[in-house]
Amino acid sequence: MDFELNEEQRLLQESVGRMLAGAYDPDRRKRYASEPGGFSRAIWHTYAELGLLGLPFEEKHGGIGGGAVETMIVMESFGRVLALDPYLASVVLSGGFIRLGGGDVVQSTILPRIASGEMLMAFAHAERQSRYDLADIAMTARKDGSHVVLDGEKTLVLGGDSADQLIVSARLSGARRDSSGIGLFLVGAAADGVTRRGYPTIDGRRAAEIAFSGVRVAADAVIGEPGNAFPLIEHIADHAIAALCAEAVGAMQALHDNTVEYLKTRKQFGVPIGNFQVLQHRAAEMLIALEQARSMALFAAMMADDADPAARRQAMSAAKVQIGRSGRFIGQQAIQLHGGIGMTMDYSAGHYFKRLTAIDTMFGDADHHLARLARSGGLAAA
Amino acid sequence: MDLRFTPEEIAFRDEARAFMQKALPAPIRDKMIEGRRLVKDDLVTWQRILNAKGWAVPHWPVQWGGAGWSAVELYLFRDEMQQAPAPEPLPFGVNMVGPVIIAFGNDAQKKRFLPRIANLDDWWCQGFSEPEAGSDLAAVKTTARRGGDHYIVNGQKTWTTLAQYADWIFCLVRTDPSAKKQQGISFLLIDMKTPGVTVRPIQTFDGGHEINEVFFDDVRVPAENLVGEENKGWDYAKFLLGNERSGIARIGISKARLRRLKELAALATSGDKPLIADERFRMKIAAIEVELKALEMTQLRVLSRERNGHDSKPDPASSILKLKGSELQQAISELLLEVAGPYALPDQMPHDEAERWNEPPVGPEWAATLAPHYFNWRKASIYGGSNEIQKNIIAKAILGL
Numbered sequence A: 001m002d003f004e005l006n007e008e009q010r011l012l013q014e015s016v017g018r019m020l021a022g023a024y025d026p027d028r029r030k031r032y033a034s035e036p037g038g039f040s041r042a043i044w045h046t047y048a049e050l051g052l053l054g055l056p057f058e059e060k061h062g063g064i065g066g067g068a069v070e071t072m073i074v075m076e077s078f079g080r081v082l083a084l085d086p087y088l089a090s091v092v093l094s095g096g097f098i099r100l101g102g103g104d105v106v107q108s109t110i111l112p113r114i115a116s117g118e119m120l121m122a123f124a125h126a127e128r129q130s131r132y133d134l135a136d137i138a139m140t141a142r143k144d145g146s147h148v149v150l151d152g153e154k155t156l157v158l159g160g161d162s163a164d165q166l167i168v169s170a171r172l173s174g175a176r177r178d179s180s181g182i183g184l185f186l187v188g189a190a191a192d193g194v195t196r197r198g199y200p201t202i203d204g205r206r207a208a209e210i211a212f213s214g215v216r217v218a219a220d221a222v223i224g225e226p227g228n229a230f231p232l233i234e235h236i237a238d239h240a241i242a243a244l245c246a247e248a249v250g251a252m253q254a255l256h257d258n259t260v261e262y263l264k265t266r267k268q269f270g271v272p273i274g275n276f277q278v279l280q281h282r283a284a285e286m287l288i289a290l291e292q293a294r295s296m297a298l299f300a301a302m303m304a305d306d307a308d309p310a311a312r313r314q315a316m317s318a319a320k321v322q323i324g325r326s327g328r329f330i331g332q333q334a335i336q337l338h339g340g341i342g343m344t345m346d347y348s349a350g351h352y353f354k355r356l357t358a359i360d361t362m363f364g365d366a367d368h369h370l371a372r373l374a375r376s377g378g379l380a381a382a
Numbered sequence B: 001m002d003l004r005f006t007p008e009e010i011a012f013r014d015e016a017r018a019f020m021q022k023a024l025p026a027p028i029r030d031k032m033i034e035g036r037r038l039v040k041d042d043l044v045t046w047q048r049i050l051n052a053k054g055w056a057v058p059h060w061p062v063q064w065g066g067a068g069w070s071a072v073e074l075y076l077f078r079d080e081m082q083q084a085p086a087p088e089p090l091p092f093g094v095n096m097v098g099p100v101i102i103a104f105g106n107d108a109q110k111k112r113f114l115p116r117i118a119n120l121d122d123w124w125c126q127g128f129s130e131p132e133a134g135s136d137l138a139a140v141k142t143t144a145r146r147g148g149d150h151y152i153v154n155g156q157k158t159w160t161t162l163a164q165y166a167d168w169i170f171c172l173v174r175t176d177p178s179a180k181k182q183q184g185i186s187f188l189l190i191d192m193k194t195p196g197v198t199v200r201p202i203q204t205f206d207g208g209h210e211i212n213e214v215f216f217d218d219v220r221v222p223a224e225n226l227v228g229e230e231n232k233g234w235d236y237a238k239f240l241l242g243n244e245r246s247g248i249a250r251i252g253i254s255k256a257r258l259r260r261l262k263e264l265a266a267l268a269t270s271g272d273k274p275l276i277a278d279e280r281f282r283m284k285i286a287a288i289e290v291e292l293k294a295l296e297m298t299q300l301r302v303l304s305r306e307r308n309g310h311d312s313k314p315d316p317a318s319s320i321l322k323l324k325g326s327e328l329q330q331a332i333s334e335l336l337l338e339v340a341g342p343y344a345l346p347d348q349m350p351h352d353e354a355e356r357w358n359e360p361p362v363g364p365e366w367a368a369t370l371a372p373h374y375f376n377w378r379k380a381s382i383y384g385g386s387n388e389i390q391k392n393i394i395a396k397a398i399l400g401l
């Protein structure tokens, strides 16, 4: 085991960090958020030029063959600046499905286009009733000759309103919450029978409600094993969790840095408020929460492709618990230690807090994962 | 010691409850339950209903509209009002400046301001905090220079709640720049329409607009608007803040939010069961209920001690009420956020208070306000003297450390 980044990883971290520091500041972020889709296409193209959009893909698909550690490095950098771009939706989730579940033709037609920034994708999976249960899928997929016909509604599709192509889960057989019987399908966002409604999310990004009514997809548009896609869904959801953990760590780090800086500069009673021991201890507790979170983000990256899916899932649950708790603590305390200014929209702390709150609600909150982990026997038993 | 409410107190509570049910307009009640933003009119309407009944300022002396109730009756009344749930009467008038004028103002001021406060004819705001004077409130820099029969006020206040609607602002201003910090401060009433007063909105990060900056640029204030004595403002401010703290426990509001929490947890499903069927979730709610009951008993103990008149100063235990009360409000808002689950994500709370949803909600409509509510309530541990400052007060004033 070696916690030091190697030379290439360090270069990646530096170049991404430098580029983002130049591209993002609070004013520009606000401006990007009001562009169509809620992010800057120009920055998206810069990501493409740096190879970030093909980071996890093989070279033959326009990628650079990075692994979970590389994704972690990039996501953490995004977290620091609260990047708005639909990287998780397009590259980690959709790219992940195609990379691990797409046929040769699908891979070679789509992955290079994601990598080049020409194509945006989103994963349409959650449904109104499903809460945090990945298997809770009511949307149907009916075979019709060589086609499949999709009917149903998807909710909270991250980046769903700017996506060109969607990866959609639907049920070929089984009861609503069965893990078997689920398939994944590639659907054009503009296909007949697809309607979507985009909206802003609390973290300044965008998502969409998407309805599918008699949408016909060809047999070659299937991702993974039809009717048995659930293990793949879990695997890619785990990639997303690992990526979100890294992003959250970046956000927590930036928020903590900022808070410590504020303690040093804000004066009350004639002294910097950082002189008050209770605030020193609070900042120390925040640092402990941050370091615990960072360690679990590393653990998540380490386990993201573990050969044992049960161990992998437990690891992701554990990481998501820690991230959720640390994020909540650091977010709340950052606001508290800033006093009134922390409550304002014009100041950055609230935006970090909102993103950390949003991350907790994605792919299961801390409570959900704690229960899951406990049900599975807990980590020590693993 | 008799730990039960008397039959008279119970009868009183029932009467208050019946009144709330009958008199609170349904649209206002629904907004309160759903956590939608209130408009100015909602507060004015409700205050005038209360005033017509003679219950607008029950805690004031009878001469000025008070109801002559005991401390327990006052508590029961507030609790019923909060549980209804009815809007809280705008605190800046009835709980802050009103009692200060009653205690320290002159007759002319009492006659001029008190009836208009009770009827919410005048909307008051609180001009205490400044950019450099938050926790260290005595560091206020806004100056009031006496010139004949008026003061000239210059400076800036900030975080001023609902100043956008205000007719009047009560301010801590520095009248003696050479005196020691606490000693050169006066308590001044300023008409917001006076030339030189400017209000600039501050948006909170949940998207709402409830706080503002207020600027004073050579504002001429008649000297008759000084409350009490010049340079004694700090004493009045301490009196006011003690009152503010006990009002801030808001136990009835927490009860109403807990009721809402349970209703929503019965609507939200997790798997094939409502969330409320999940024992872990019920335990989280119960843990808060335990703390809230304890706080309610503490509140009653404080009231009983005040009634038995050990002294007329606010009890230092009011810091406990503020601290615990705000923590519980925040804890409840966290559980409400958890009930929303993934539907905390859409940003669909109308930011403008007059605005209604004009698109169908994403997910259940009830979920839309829960994340903004959670974010917004972070303020409760900051204002009214931050929770860190409350602990300092407990350590010093109660523990003598």
Ligand SMILES: Cc1cc2nc3c(=O)[nH]c(=O)nc-3n(C[C@H](O)[C@H](O)[C@H](O)COP(=O)(O)OP(=O)(O)OC[C@H]3O[C@@H](n4cnc5c(N)ncnc54)[C@H](O)[C@@H]3O)c2cc1C
Binding pocket: A266, A268, A269, A273, A276, A278, A279, A336, A337, A338, A339, A340, A341, A343, B125, B126, B127, B128, B129, B130, B131, B133, B134, B135, B136, B158, B159, B160, B161, B162, B211, B379, B382, B383, B384, B385, B386, B387, B388, B389, B392
């Ligand atoms: C939503 C909202 C509404 C408000 N409405 C009003 C209003 O209507 N009128 C008005 O006058 N004011 C209002 N306030 C202001 C409020 O009273 C101040 O924000 C509060 O007093 C804290 O001051 P500050 O914001 O300057 O923070 P600071 O005093 O700078 O505090 C920053 C942090 O340092 C901590 N700290 C400071 N001193 C100490 C110490 N000695 N020991 C330990 N910790 C310390 C604080 O607890 C806080 O965590 C409002 C504030 C908010 C957020």
